[in-house]
Amino acid sequence: MRFRFTEEQQRLRQEIDDYFRQEISGEFLEWLERQREGSIFSPESPEFTQKLAEKGWLGLQYSRGFQEGSIFEEEVGYWRAPVAYHNERIVGAIVQSVGSDEQKEYFLPRLASGEITIALGYTEPGCGSDLAALTTRAVPDGDEYVFNGQKTYSSRGTSANHAIVAARTNTEVPKHKGISLFLAPLDIPGVTIRPLPMMGWGADMAELFFDDVRVPAFNLIGERDRGWYHLAASLDIQRVRIGEVGVHRRMMEELVEFVKETKIDGESLSKDPFVRDMLAQRAIEVEVARLFNYRSVWAATKGPVPPHYTSMGTMYLRETSQRLAQTATEILGLYAPLKGSSKWARLKGSAEASYRAAPGYTLAGGTSEIQRNVIAQRGLGLPR
Template sequence: MDFRFAEEEERFREEVRAFLKKEVTEEFLMGLEDRGELDFSREFTKKLAEKGWLAMAWPKEYGGGGATMMEQLIFNEEIGYFQAPTGAHRQGINLIGPTIIAHGTEEQKRRHLRGITAGEVVWCQGFSEPNAGSDLASLQCRAVEEGDDYLITGQKVWTTNAHRADWCHLLARTDPEAPKHRGISYFLVDMKSPGITVRPLINMVAAHDFNEVFLDNVRVPKENMVGDKNQGWYVSQVTLAGERSQIGLPSSCKRTLEGLVEYVKETKRNGEPLAHNPIVRRKLAEMAVEIEVNRMIAYRVAWMQHKGLIPMVAAPASKLFGSELLQRLTGIGMEIMGLYGQLELGSKWAPLRGAMARMHMYSLGIAIAMGTNEIMRNILAIRGLGLPRA
């Protein structure tokens, strides 16, 4: 084994770090907060595209950089550490782009990939429905053929960035008679299409990221179907092709922990720095341990992908652990801050800009998004350990 990165990889990390240090400043992040767009910046996404980093691990023939998974890991680790906004490109780069590359027609590739690699087109994902969450294949949104088009009618929910997106990739039922996994098709839908209504769903910190999307006879040309009719479920599985280490969770936690360490060194209670309090020390040390352990399993995921293996079990484990770690860390941060822990953004009294409470309440969603942590545990049990289905 050798845990060292190669010299050119280290140089690349330095280059990314220098760029992010310059771009992702305190002022920049506060500006996003003021706009209520904590994790969303078209300008920043475009800057990454100009650097050639947005689609760095995509094949060169599709406008990517042909980078290795380890280089992508390094990049994602730094992006996470600087807590930089990725909302404007995450769907396109990680999900829809790889799906079109794997299953799209030449025309679809020509039409859609450049907008993604250039950071110009924002995508949202129309998968979840009111009655299809973890059991996604039971979705009811219908697509009915009419001439050269499909007419799509139904409701999507928890659609992140639907109010900001240009396009949506969505699953709809094209054969209601078939077994549930075999009657679904995969569509690319222009969000400006008539018949689409987007309604905000406001989260616990009063931020607007999620939406309900209502589709009422939305006309989608047949050429916008990806893969064959009724094969949508299998097409959607390619969305697992991107870098899956979730390294951004532990590296973002690392930055947050560093902030907390500074805070407890500078803050006195009863005349003593908080850093001398054994309970505080123990809690923060525990977080340092968990962050490091999480980092290593994320490295393992990237390493497997680097070798061409599919991290069927390690990837869900990393997501599961990282999302729960983020909850624990931010919760511990609030506990340590005591009364100050409840302060919101904007209060002059709020330690660390009031980001701790906000991050904590945001973190709840990460344990649910991208497959709930219960689904992750099911995957570990059934695929990883070979246990019988419940």
């Protein structure tokens, strides 16, 4: 295993870093911090996303490579840049690997320009971990499919104009063999979007209802009835969490700054053995999570990513996220529960925001139990 970056890749990181340092400042930074109050993740700014599209950075994963895309993502996380998150890496990767030439030509530039924005429509009220049990139907009718069903916990459901939807196209075969993936527009008749604001994860989460919705057959991505396999491969991409590693690296730096600057009874907090011990432990964990995720990025440049790599990376990172939120809360003490808008808040209310987001970390994109199942089966070869 060797995942050293080339000089060109390092230059790219520097260029992105310089750009964010310069652009995410002043009034724009203040706006961003106000928007982040409800969510650990940054909001999406169409104007800012457009600027990044013009720089050619949005579709880096498929225009230049997985490593370049990951460099961009880590920097976005670190700088908390307000960029649409799901677009390029998850859906772009699916279209690129299994889409037709016409679909690549149509969708990839629009994903890269930010014109098409994406919600994830997998989970349903009756299925989450056991996703293959999904019941949303897509029935062919001429050159369209007619959708009926419901999705829930769709991140960016209220703000995106498309959703990647897993729907049942065949009821005559075992459950995981009758699913297809669609890139469905959300602004068409029969789609109802009901906001599902979620603690710490912002207000753009939604339930999506499909009531005789007619989706063009062109929007079927990959082979009909093979969606389960496309989806499994896309989850392996989704579970490369290098962007979140950037978020936590930043949080670590801010906590270290805070303890250096803060005095209790005339003594610097940085000298408190308990505080030092907690921070050292979290620093190890964030670094391990970073390396796990780089291993997945590296593997992606060689071929399909082994599922247990991404499950280890995602599970370890997300459990680290929860411990980091707890550590921030303990270090900030009475400042910790204050929202960013309070004049007394420290670290712009990050401790409060991360603490609220913490429970969702080990649910979103597959629970810790499911990740451990993947590691046991796919990594250790244990029976189902």
